[in-house]
Amino acid sequence: MxxxxxxxxxxxxxxxxxxxxxxxxxxxxxxxxxxxxxxxxxxxxxxxxxxxxxxxxxxxxxxxxxxxxxxxxxxxxxxxxxxxxxxxxxLTKMDLIKGRVLGHPDGFGFVVPEDGSKDLFISDKEMHKVLHGDIVIASIAGEDRRGRREGMIVEVSERANQTILGRLNFEDGLAWVRPNNTRITQDVFVPQDGLMDAKEEQIVLVEVIHQPSMRSGPIGKIIEVLGDYMAPGMEIDSAIHDFNIPNTWSDALLAEVEYIPDEVTEADFEGRKDLRALQLVTIDGEDSKDFDDAVFAKRRKNGWRLVVAIADVSHYVKPGSELDKEAYKRGNSVYFPQRVIPMLPEKLSNGICSLNPQVDRLCMVADMSINDDGSLERSQFYQAVMNSKARLTYNQVNDILTNPQSPHRETYAELVPHLEELNGLYEVLLKAREERGALEFDTVETRIIFDESRKIESIVPVVRNDAHKLIEECMLMANVATARYLKWHKMPMVYRVHESPLEERLKNLRTFLADFSLQLGGGDEPTAHDYAAVAAQVKGKPYEHLVQTVLLRSMNQAVYQPENKGHFGLNYEHYTHFTSPIRRYPDLLIHRAICHVWTKQGPAEFYYDDAKMAEFGAHCSDTERRADEATRDAVTFLKCEFLSHRLGEEYEAVITAATNFGLFVELDSLYVEGLVHITELGDDYFHYDNARHCLKGERTGKVYRLGDRIRVQVAQVNLDERKVDLRFIGDFAAAAGAEELPSSEEEGQDEGDDQQPKKRGKKRYYRKKKRGGKGTKA
CATH class of the missing domain: 1.10.10 (Arc Repressor Mutant, subunit A)
Incomplete structure (x- = not known):
């Protein structure tokens, strides 16, 4: 044969x-x-x-x-x-699967197949052969008692951890390093000749000289001592390493940066429109240093002119350059508390590419005509040179627009009429947003205030005012115009895609809403309109936040990809990211596509095809998630350390998640989350109902679900595992309007299957509120 x-x-x-x-x-x-x-x-x-x-x-x-x-x-x-x-x-003929190992803090793990098929469960025994992040070949060994595909590690194709960051421990003459990354559960043994004079409890970087196997754990030698375990800023250094975030510039890149001028030159003006007389301004947060967007609006007879000028990063960062390679590798800037790991060197991000006030800067412009109903009529794109008339903050602009006696109105007297024009356009766009049915949930973002020792002094909520929303609407309009423009020219590109909710999530969502006598319209394919209708029905009700939370959790995560599937949450047919090329690589790709259209070349001559854009999109979606996980890890540690000084204190709290092992709650006024274990809830068998997001007592019928208020005491804090354990004190009987909550104990209600939460559910005992940034993470 x-x-x-x-x-x-x-x-x-x-x-x-x-x-x-x-x-x-x-x-x-x-x-x-x-x-x-x-x-x-x-x-x-x-x-x-x-x-x-x-x-x-x-x-x-x-x-x-x-x-x-x-x-x-x-x-x-x-x-x-x-x-x-x-x-x-x-591999397909040998019933083998290639994938990446995803470790779990409890010792077991999963193999996430490259082909997109369902994950393989890996027992803690099999996990002894590998570490989190390793690329492996696995065989399907059968199904476990919960019906999950179970795998066995056949071969390790690629080791992900050549170095590991962790805390040094000594006992009985032996030394080992406990990894900071909680997904790596195996300690690294360090022989005496590999200690490098490091002291106990110090954070060290270990080079793995012997990878784990079934017979032995990992062995390493210390190559760097970072400092003491509780040293200020150590949590960020740890997160940077644990999540493989690039944070150094190569010599080749720095040499390339040297040739970039500090100021715009006359030669750069060639072929550009001169917008230096236009009253363009930047509006950002108080602590922002990189300004990549400026706005201007003007009322017209039958609508508005909106000009969104974006820093022309593509003029300085060319395809294939060292800057481009590094920007791609990073994918995006990463924003830690009081520290930023930028996508581009400071000379560009805070200098020549930043739209600083009163200096000439190169920009790419989306010049749009908007009808009185808030719809985009037409748009044009061009390269320009601009000169920002002011660096304004959200609070300053909001004060100017809402307070006739604001001292800022005098300081920026020449700009006030232009800001009022912007505000008039914003009101039109806001109305159009509501009519479009775009989703907007009231979520609380927080900001950490540090003391002089860089320890948390307080955690405060960040209030989004109308100036935040004004800029958000302008950026959304520019992103829509860009997507339409490039689609019209049939250019390869990455859309910002937010797909419709999955069938299983919709089923669970409808089961949950039924307990509140609510219905989600749209059948198998609901729209943002249908979601918005549900949100409108619970507006002002005691359970408004609860329903909003469940609606939000039923939706998919937005990604970058060349296949346009629309943006569900914003209810846009075409949407991309154009407005932040200083801090997002996909935006830089979009700028290059626009430049290519200007040169009158066809899509076939573009640097990238759809296959390359698919690769870029997947990579940038991954770096975005990596940044989220890294910042969440650092903030979680800071919050745990903050709470470790408050053992025994009691707080009122709201339930933010229910699992089969307990309740996650957020402490009032502190905005810190912790776990109330299921054994704390009393003498009863409690069962987890995934569809209804609750725990229900078998004997008492007592139900605990999202949004319920309880009183807890801080019992224990584990900094290594980023865990806060809380003791249940009792129900918060004084919760206003609590008696108005619809009952979830109707006849026939399922009691749940008492199973573990899904793999992609709660991974840590904390979740960081997403950084607001400019507008939205849409």
Whole structure:
């Protein structure tokens, strides 16, 4: 059978032969062709059998050796598997799956398959072979008692942790490092000759010299001592390392930056529109340092003119440059408390690319005409040079617009009429947003106030005023105009996509809403209008926040991708990110696409095709999640440390999540979350109802669900695991309007299946409120 296939395979044309011929003087069959040929075989093949199959002569030593190296590389990259007989076969034919290990703080883990199929559960015993982040080949061993696919690690293709950051411990003459990353549950043993004079309890960086196996754990040597465990700023250093956030600039990049001027030159003006006389202003937070957007609005006879000027980063960061490579690797800026890891060096982010006041800057402009009903009539895009007339803050603008006696009205007297024009446009856009049915939930964002020792002094809510919303609406309009513009020109691009909720989540959501006599319209495909209608029905009710929270959790996470599937939450058919190229790589890609259109070239001549945009989109979606997880980890540690000094104190709290092992609650006034374990709730069997987001007592019928208020005491804080354990004191009987909550104890209500929460549910005992930034994270 093999010979028969050999002849047919050799006769077939390798579809990637031309590509291979361009790369090599003596080309061999492509990886794609080898996999296709092997998939037609009934058994794995040895090297010489594959050579005959793909028409490589064994006597041609150079090509035969090249084929051998290619097969080994394909094994290394997880495209093929080599069995004990030395024969090669595709993973799909050998019932093997390649994926990334996702560790869990409790010791078990999952393999997230590259092909997008369901995750494999990995027992704590199997997890001894690997560490969080490793790329592995796994086999399906069957199903566990909960019906999940269970896997076994067959081979590790790529080790993700060459170094590990953690705290040094000593006991009985032995030394080990406990990783800061709670997803890595194996301690790293350090021999005496690898201690580098480090002291106990210090945070150290360990080089892993022996990766874990079934027989032994990881072994390493200390290569750097970062400092004491509780040193100020150590939580950020730890998060940067644990989440692999790039935070250093290469020598090659710094050399490239040296050639970038500090000021705009006359030569840069060529071909640009001069907008320096236009009353463009930036409006940002008090502590912002990089200003990438400026706005101007003017009332017209039948509508408005809105000009959104964005820093022209693409003029300085060229495709393939060291700056571009590093910006892509970072994907976005990362905002920690009092510290930023920027996507671009400070010379660009805070200097030549930042739209600082009273200096000339290069910009890309979305110049839009908006009808009186708030709809986009037409838009044009062009390169320009501008000069910001003022660096304003949200609070200043809000005070100017709402307080006739504001001292800022005198300071910025020349700009007040223009700000009032902007506000008039905002009111029109806000009305259009409401009519469109775009979702807007009232969530509390917080800001950490530090003392002189960089310890938390207080945690305060951040109030979004109308100036925040004004800028948000202007940016949304510019993003929509950009998406429409590039779609019209059929350019490869990354959309900002927010897909409709999944069927299972919709089912659970409707079950939950039924307890409140609420219905979600839209059938199998509800729109943002349908969601907004539910939110409107509970406006002002005691359970408004509860319903809003469940509505929000039923939705998907927004991602970057070239396939346009619309933006569910904003209810836009076309949407992308154009307005923040200083801090988001997708915006830089969009700017390059716009520039390409200006040069009158077709999509085929663009730097990137749809396949490349898909790669960019997936990467940038990952770096966005990485930034969220890293900042959440750092803030969680800070909040745990803050609460560790308040053991025994009692607080009123609101339930923010229910699981089968207890309740997560947020402490009033502190905005810190912790866990009330299920055993704290009294002498009863409590069962978790996933659809209704609650715990229900089997004997008493007592129900605890999202939004309920209780009283708790701080019992224990574990800084290493980022856990806050709370003792249940009692129900908060004085909760205003509590008696108005609809009962969830109607006849026939399910009691839940008392199962563990899904893998992608609660990973830590804290969740950081998302940074508001400019407008929204839409």
């Amino acid at each position: 093999t010979n028969q296939h050999t002849d047919s395979a050799a006769d077939q044309r390798d579809p990637f032969a031309d590509r291979e011929a361009e790369k090599y003087e003596n080309p061999i069959p492509s990886r794609e062709f080898i996999i296709e040929a092997l998939e037609k075989e009934s058994n794995p093949l040895r090297l010489f059998e594959i050579a005959r199959l793909v028409d490589v002569d064994e006597n041609d030593e150079e090509r035969f050796e090249a084929l051998s190296r290619r097969l080994k590389a394909m094994v290394r990259d997880g495209q093929l598997m080599r069995n004990r007989r030395g024969a090669f076969g595709p």
